Amino acid sequence: MSKITVCARFRPLIARERQERGDSFCIERIDDDAFLLKDEKEGEFKFNFDKVFYQDSEQADVYAFMARPIVHDVLTGINGIIISYGQTGAGKTYSMEGMGVLSTVKSSEGILARTVAELFAHVSSSKEYADYSVKLSMVEIYMEKVRDLLDLSKDNIQIKETKSQGIILHQITEILLTDVEAALRILSTGITNRAVGETQMNLSSSRSHCIYLFSVLHELTGDKRKKCAKLMLVDLAGSEKVEKTGAEGKVLEEAKMINKSLSALGNVVCALTRSSKSKGDGKENHIPYRNSKLTRILQDSLGGNSRTALLCCCSQSPANASETLSTLRFGARASHIKVSPRVNFTGHRQMKTVGVLSPAKDESSEYVGAEVVE
């Protein structure tokens, strides 16, 4: 049993925050894992996390502390999940994508690009190179519908549960990744698809949850089974309260859906926390995974068979202190969850070829045959 890793990250003030409140901050650093949060209405609170990334921290620091150990474990067959949580504009997407996955500014590379680099550095230096396969799927959850970002015609992916594989996304596109460059191009295609959908539907990425799913299979010599691990990187929708946004009509509906799935996530976290605290007293807790698509997809991971890290992204402007407080409280609750991930094996799964994004040919991203798990 181990606890999940919970970190807080404070991005530098943005121009609007400076205009509103000058150079003042609502947090006061104590050390690398503790700080005070001062809210004008609610008072002063001390928070302790596994690590606090203050505004001068680098993307590389965040990756090294939170993601690298998980990525290494994924290569040995242990599931991993890294979630970015926080209000809109707090730095969730920046932490995952950096300035865009194809950006040439190395220092700004986010968790995604670093993860891909590390996966392939390991796989290609391994003597068993040919025995690894790394696949990528990408989905977005918007208004309680799961959209395949690698095939926009699949706009209502069903979530199913099977005995052998647990929770699966039915007929999701899985693209076999051949190298870092191809992987980043495919990621970028999915991210662009997200933006295309957003323009068509007139929505902003802060209203949907995005899940990047890497599946790593490792064939073992002399063994019919394969080690298989899932790595999920989750860029959540903004966690801000509806009232503050002054939303109406469709925007209000969206906000309610976001609140529904994030409050479902909050309830799951609370139930898991209670469950972790009461382990050993013989009482089984009901965990309400089925209350939203988000919690359903994350069920296997949050349920304990995944190394888990949560990045609480925050603004440090006094203008956002109450949202920051609510993000930090979510993180503090989640930090009590205990997990016991294990090495996963699979039999030879039935694969069906349906269309793969050809990685190297040209810019037009042609689909030529992806493997989809039935």
Ligand code: ADP
């Ligand atoms: P979110 O995804 O939480 O809505 P973003 O990641 O899009 O927020 O961040 C909002 C803005 O702040 C973006 O312009 C982003 O580039 C910038 N930003 C976020 N975090 C940082 C950081 N740690 N350092 C520098 N700029 C950041």
Ligand code: MG
């Ligand atoms: Mg975002």
